[in-house]
Amino acid sequence: MEANRRKFLRIGGTCALGLGTSKVWGVFAEDFEKPAENSKALGVGRWGMAIDMKKCWEKGKSGCRECILACHTSHNVPDIGNRKEEIKWIWTEKYENAFPGRLSGLEPPDLREKPFLVLCNHCENAPCARVCPTRATFKRPDGITMIDYHRCIGCRYCMAACPYGARSFNFKEPREHIKSELNHAFPTRESGVVENCNFCEERLSAGKAPLCVEACKEQNCEAIIFGDLEDPESEIRKLLAAHFSITRKPELGTKPGVYYIIQGRGHA
Amino acid sequence: MLERALSGSSRYYKLLGVLLTLMAVGLAAYLIQNERGLTVTGMSRDVSWGIYIAQFTFLVGVAASAVVVVLPFYVHDVAAFGRITILAEFLAVSAVAMSLLFVMVDLGKPSRILNIIFYPSPGSILFWDVVALSGYMLLNLFIGWNALEAERKGTCLPRWVKPLIYVSIPWAISIHTVTAFIYAGLPARQYWLSSIMAVRFLASAFCSGPALLIALCCLIRKYSRFDPGKDAIGKLATIMTYAMLFNLFLLGLEFFTAFYSGVPSHSESLKYLFIGLNGHQNLVRVSWLFVVLAAAAVVLLLNPGTRQSEKMLLGAAGCVFASTWIEKGLSLVVAGFIPNPLGQIYEYSPTLPELIIAMGVWAVGFFILAIFYKITISVKSEAAR
Ligand code: SF4
Numbered sequence: 001m002e003a004n005r006r007k008f009l010r011i012g013g014t015c016a017l018g019l020g021t022s023k024v025w026g027v028f029a030e031d032f033e034k035p036a037e038n039s040k041a042l043g044v045g046r047w048g049m050a051i052d053m054k055k056c057w058e059k060g061k062s063g064c065r066e067c068i069l070a071c072h073t074s075h076n077v078p079d080i081g082n083r084k085e086e087i088k089w090i091w092t093e094k095y096e097n098a099f100p101g102r103l104s105g106l107e108p109p110d111l112r113e114k115p116f117l118v119l120c121n122h123c124e125n126a127p128c129a130r131v132c133p134t135r136a137t138f139k140r141p142d143g144i145t146m147i148d149y150h151r152c153i154g155c156r157y158c159m160a161a162c163p164y165g166a167r168s169f170n171f172k173e174p175r176e177h178i179k180s181e182l183n184h185a186f187p188t189r190e191s192g193v194v195e196n197c198n199f200c201e202e203r204l205s206a207g208k209a210p211l212c213v214e215a216c217k218e219q220n221c222e223a224i225i226f227g228d229l230e231d232p233e234s235e236i237r238k239l240l241a242a243h244f245s246i247t248r249k250p251e252l253g254t255k256p257g258v259y260y261i262i263q264g265r266g267h268a
Numbered sequence: 269m270l271e272r273a274l275s276g277s278s279r280y281y282k283l284l285g286v287l288l289t290l291m292a293v294g295l296a297a298y299l300i301q302n303e304r305g306l307t308v309t310g311m312s313r314d315v316s317w318g319i320y321i322a323q324f325t326f327l328v329g330v331a332a333s334a335v336v337v338v339l340p341f342y343v344h345d346v347a348a349f350g351r352i353t354i355l356a357e358f359l360a361v362s363a364v365a366m367s368l369l370f371v372m373v374d375l376g377k378p379s380r381i382l383n384i385i386f387y388p389s390p391g392s393i394l395f396w397d398v399v400a401l402s403g404y405m406l407l408n409l410f411i412g413w414n415a416l417e418a419e420r421k422g423t424c425l426p427r428w429v430k431p432l433i434y435v436s437i438p439w440a441i442s443i444h445t446v447t448a449f450i451y452a453g454l455p456a457r458q459y460w461l462s463s464i465m466a467v468r469f470l471a472s473a474f475c476s477g478p479a480l481l482i483a484l485c486c487l488i489r490k491y492s493r494f495d496p497g498k499d500a501i502g503k504l505a506t507i508m509t510y511a512m513l514f515n516l517f518l519l520g521l522e523f524f525t526a527f528y529s530g531v532p533s534h535s536e537s538l539k540y541l542f543i544g545l546n547g548h549q550n551l552v553r554v555s556w557l558f559v560v561l562a563a564a565a566v567v568l569l570l571n572p573g574t575r576q577s578e579k580m581l582l583g584a585a586g587c588v589f590a591s592t593w594i595e596k597g598l599s600l601v602v603a604g605f606i607p608n609p610l611g612q613i614y615e616y617s618p619t620l621p622e623l624i625i626a627m628g629v630w631a632v633g634f635f636i637l638a639i640f641y642k643i644t645i646s647v648k649s650e651a652a653r
Contacts, residue, residue: 083614084312093610100611101533127455133394134383153383154306154376157394159316163456165609169316169376171307191305192376252455 045230046143047122047199048257049210050239056216056223057114066219067117067212068092071197074211076188078170078177087168089197090119090212098260099248111262117224119212120145120166120197121248121256128158128167137194143229143257144199152193159194163252167196229257269413269420272646273639279491280642287635294628297621298373306376308621315605315616317374319598319626324370326476326597327363327633328401328447329469333477334360334408335440336507337500342433348499351648354419355488355496356481357412358640363477364405364443366633371398373625393449400439400446407436412640420647444469457604459537462525468518469596474511476592478504479585486582488641493649505581509569512588516562519595537603545607550615551599558599561591 056064071077071090078087092115096103103112122145129137129145136151137158159167173191182188186202189195200210208214209226216224227236244263247256301308311318337356340346349356372378389395414429445466451457452465462468482504485496526535539545541555565587567574574580607613618626 097610130391133389133392134387135389151383153380156316161454161456163609172305
């Protein structure tokens with residue numbers, strides 16, 4: 001429903017812009033700064049991400065957390081300060097945890113020790129959305145897995161269902177734990193609801209790339225590539241066609257939208 | 269008939285008093301949880317369901333008390349059960365009421381619970397479970413109440429109730445099946461991802477339900493003028509015996525697949541339960557207690573000498589109830605989250621507020637049960653005179 005409404009607003013907004021009544025529509029849909037790019041966004045098939053791990057390790061400064069910081073500050077993600085109730089949208093794990101069951105034990109030490117970026121996979125066949133008893137978690141036509149924070153009842157069925165541990169629950173009032181400066185342009189959450197990465201849908205609809213992608217670019221690293229998985233001409237598709245990549249737990253049939261390039265560009 | 273719940277012996281009042289006190293304490297703890305959030309519980313982002321959802325799961329099983337009596341009585345004319353159908357149905361009502369309450373106290377946003385109905389989601393098993401459970405509770409409430417009314421008036425059951433009774437039988441199977449499906453359909457949790465889950469739920473339901481019913485019948489016989497009948501209790505014991513054996517057999521099947529196949533993701537949770545995983549052993553002791561209780565139940569039930577003595581039977585019923593509680597009301601749910609989907613181990617233990625809230629919900633259930641049983645017994649002993 002929400003997705004349809006958004007799409008409607010977007011289409012409506014684009015049409016309205018064409019008629020020169022952008023101001024009126026702008027009142028209803030705030031995300032309309034860039035009509036040209038936005039109308040391009042209308043035609044997207046499925047958003048996806050490719051992460052070039054080798055590039056991240058080799059070109060990024062050691063211990064770089066810029067993508068995580070950019071995401072968490074902008075999305076008002078609280079810093080709860082304990083593992084039990086931790087809230088995270090994007091974070092790092094070791095290879096053996098990001099890809100459990102894949103460890104042979106003899107891989108290069110680099111691979112075993114270096115951090116892997118993990119986040120919601122925006123699975124095409126998302127178990128979290130399937131099990132939600134209120135459709136508060138839902139799939140948008142463009143592939144993004146979204147949560148309606150105002151509809152979520154906090155049953156945490158989606159957390160039991162997500163095979164990647166990508167969902168966080170607000171065990172307590174999160175607002176007191178937002179350590180960075182509050183971003184008034186993005187909603188904060190309340191105690192008792194689930195949240196996770198939204199692929200920066202608020203930026204996509206304004207024609208901008210996700211924050212983690214931007215932050216990585218700013219580090220001159222460009223290890224995170226974002227784009228339309230259904231467009232064979234997109235940068236991400238070309239990249240995936242040229243390099244061996246893996247997804248997390250493909251055997252579960254969730255069809256993750258986040259790909260990991262292990263060999264690295266220029267190595268393959 | 270309701271007025272019969274208001275007058276009773278001092279023992280009855282004392283019982284209600286104790287239950288009301290426990291409910292009040294539970295409510296106080298719940299208000300704290302509501303204020304501070306689920307942070308007051310032992311649940312975490314890794315073990316995101318705990319004792320509440322486990323109690324919910326176990327209590328859905330207890331509701332099978334009704335079908336194990338109703339099916340033989342109405343379909344197979346097992347006359348001995350005629351005396352206890354109403355007791356069995358009201359036990360089911362209170363068990364389902366408790367399980368629904370446990371879902372409620374587990375919610376992060378309980379005020380939004382009606383969203384399940386406002387935005388019905390046929391793809392969600394939890395949605396179907398809420399539908400199945402509420403329906404089953406209402407069915408048993410209607411049937412039990414009308415049967416009791418008929419008994420009081422000395423008439424036979426109104427005709428429109430009969431079809432409801434027949435509907436209630438497959439409906440009973442559905443509540444266990446759907447509850448099992450909550451678990452058995454998740455790709456993320458290998459411990460639950462087992463197609464025999466629904467059968468396992470039915471088996472453990474068909475032993476935990478009768479176990480509690482046997483205990484209640486013995487209590488009623490001891491403390492009231494109404495006698496549920498030795499025959500009925502004996503037949504319940506037989507059903508419980510077979511169900512318990514089947515239950516353990518099914519659990520054995522899980523062990524076989526997990527360990528003979530050697531697939532790590534299939535055996536890790538079982539290892540965590542029985543020997544501990546990487547030094548994490550929170551549930552090892554209670555798992556072995558399960559083994560001991562289950563073994564004791566089997567020995568007591570298979571031996572005709574012990575099964576026929578009321579005291580021993582009560583002991584056996586206690587062992588059955590406690591062992592199924594450990595398995596469904598604790599370890600099945602918790603071990604499903606250990607290790608987590610990333611292969612890491614974060615353990616769970618319930619906190620004091622969590623336990624107090626759980627106790628409060630149990631008290632609500634037994635309060636409902638006490639009231640219904642009081643009414644039933646007073647009608648029945650009057651009718652007998
Ligand atoms: S990674 Fe988890 S939260 Fe994200 S879409 Fe897949 S199942 Fe849902």
